[in-house]
Amino acid sequence: MKPEPGKCGYCGACVTVCPHARLELNNQVHLKKGCVNCGTCIIVCPLGALKLEE
Amino acid sequence: MKYQVVVVGGRIGGSISSLFASKNDVNVLMIEKQQEIGVPVQCAEGTTAGTFHTLEMKPLKKYIANKVKGAELHAPNGTTAKISGGMAEGYILERKIFDKHLAQESAQAGTDIMLKTTAKDLIINKGKVCGVVAEHLGQRIKIKADVVIAADGIESNIARLAGLNTLKKPYEICSCAQYEMVGVDGDPNWLKFYFGTEMAPGGYAWIFPKGQGVANVGLGIRSTEKTAYAYLEKFTSKMDATPIELNIGGVPLSGPMEKTFTDGLLVVGDAAGQVEPLTGGGIHTTATCSRIAGEVAAQAVQENDTSASFLKKYEDLWKEKIGDTLDMSLKYRHVADKLNDDDMNSLAEFLKYNNPNSLSKISALKFLGKHPHLLKHLKELL
Numbered sequence: 001m002k003p004e005p006g007k008c009g010y011c012g013a014c015v016t017v018c019p020h021a022r023l024e025l026n027n028q029v030h031l032k033k034g035c036v037n038c039g040t041c042i043i044v045c046p047l048g049a050l051k052l053e054e
Numbered sequence: 055m056k057y058q059v060v061v062v063g064g065r066i067g068g069s070i071s072s073l074f075a076s077k078n079d080v081n082v083l084m085i086e087k088q089q090e091i092g093v094p095v096q097c098a099e100g101t102t103a104g105t106f107h108t109l110e111m112k113p114l115k116k117y118i119a120n121k122v123k124g125a126e127l128h129a130p131n132g133t134t135a136k137i138s139g140g141m142a143e144g145y146i147l148e149r150k151i152f153d154k155h156l157a158q159e160s161a162q163a164g165t166d167i168m169l170k171t172t173a174k175d176l177i178i179n180k181g182k183v184c185g186v187v188a189e190h191l192g193q194r195i196k197i198k199a200d201v202v203i204a205a206d207g208i209e210s211n212i213a214r215l216a217g218l219n220t221l222k223k224p225y226e227i228c229s230c231a232q233y234e235m236v237g238v239d240g241d242p243n244w245l246k247f248y249f250g251t252e253m254a255p256g257g258y259a260w261i262f263p264k265g266q267g268v269a270n271v272g273l274g275i276r277s278t279e280k281t282a283y284a285y286l287e288k289f290t291s292k293m294d295a296t297p298i299e300l301n302i303g304g305v306p307l308s309g310p311m312e313k314t315f316t317d318g319l320l321v322v323g324d325a326a327g328q329v330e331p332l333t334g335g336g337i338h339t340t341a342t343c344s345r346i347a348g349e350v351a352a353q354a355v356q357e358n359d360t361s362a363s364f365l366k367k368y369e370d371l372w373k374e375k376i377g378d379t380l381d382m383s384l385k386y387r388h389v390a391d392k393l394n395d396d397d398m399n400s401l402a403e404f405l406k407y408n409n410p411n412s413l414s415k416i417s418a419l420k421f422l423g424k425h426p427h428l429l430k431h432l433k434e435l436l
Contacts, residue, residue: 009300009302009303010094011096011208011302011303012207012208012209012304013208013229013302013303013304013306014304015208015209015211015225016208016209016210016220016221016304016306017221017222017223017224017227018221019215019221021221024211025209025211038114040135040224041417042225043229043230043278043417044224044304044400045226045229046229046230046231046283046302046304047070047231047282047283047302047336048281048284048302054151
């Protein structure tokens with residue numbers, strides 16, 4: 001998973017659905033180690049600020 | 055640093071919890087990660103008179119933008135039904151001012167408030183929450199507490215750190231985007247709701263008038279098609295209005311989390327899922343639960359028992375007040391999730407001629423007899 005710089009609206013919707021608790025809201029969304037690229041957070045992000053890592 | 059009660063989060067859940075804890079003579083600290091209470095707004099700002107009854111406050115002019123008589127429901131095919139009074143009647147708040155007012159009341163009751171202070175971790179001793187580790191302007195500080203109240207919103211870091219299950223499925227989160235706009239036409243006495251898979255799949259769009267042509271124009275969706283923002287752009291594209299604010303957020307539609315307390319910790323508001331699953335409305339429910347949280351926390355401190363078995367009282371009390379309402383609302387949401395656009399059109403046609411506040415069983419049954427698809431889903435509620 002890759003947060004797209006400048007797009008995050010700091011709402012925290014992604015954090016609450018991350019099945020592995022790998023996302024943290026810290027002024028902007030921050031990805032901790034261990035993301036499995038499952039894409040769950042993409043579904044709820046109102047601004048489309050997250051995309052899958054290729 | 056040591057306080058009897060530490061509240062994490064300074065929006066309505068935090069301010070109301072801290073206010074009612076302070077009113078009951080315990081020393082309280084509320085920490086807020088932003089540098090100002092009340093921003094950014096993540097809310098359509100509508101609420102009912104019940105909120106003010108719960109808070110024992112009068113609805114003051116300074117934070118009431120507008121009063122509304124009822125709601126206009128717009129079906130996908132354009133059929134419009136008007137519902138007045140009851141739950142549809144209420145106020146549109148100016149949340150920035152309302153939130154600040156609540157924090158002010160809390161501070162006047164004795165709460166200390168720290169801004170730009172983010173809770174990073176919990177202090178846990180022998181399985182009991184005993185405080186928070188926070189960061190303030192780059193400095194780590196340990197704040198010991200007898201009770202911690204987690205009012206930290208949808209991301210609810212604190213509840214998860216305490217071992218409570220906060221994980222939501224994506225379909226349990228309504229992804230929302232809203233503009234506050236200037237130059238919005240229409241009668242300011244009515245809320246407007248728009249339904250349909252084209253407009254807002256898995257949710258609805260709204261226009262909440264704030265008076266003088268200003269309104270919150272937003273929507274919530276549950277869909278993998280496009281982002282909430284993309285649907286908002288489409289919804290507002292034909293309006294001759296100008297945005298002055300963009301709000302985004304996720305609203306929990308799951309109903310309350312399984313357990314809202316543990317040793318030394320209470321969870322309130324969005325963090326606890328205390329939001330009506332059908333409508334996504336959470337101001338009144340949060341006000342009710344947060345008041346109880348503040349009062350129970352204070353009582354726990356005074357009786358020197360902040361164990362889970364004492365704090366369970368919080369959950370018993372909030373369930374007694376609004377447990378049934380939230381359960382029912384979740385049932386309605388499950389039914390609403392199954393309705394297609396044709397069902398919504400039929401329902402709007404029915405509501406156009408039948409006021410739901412004075413509905414007769416005979417007219418409802420006659421209507422359902424003509425719409426077997428709707429009956430199939432609605433019978434779960436009967």
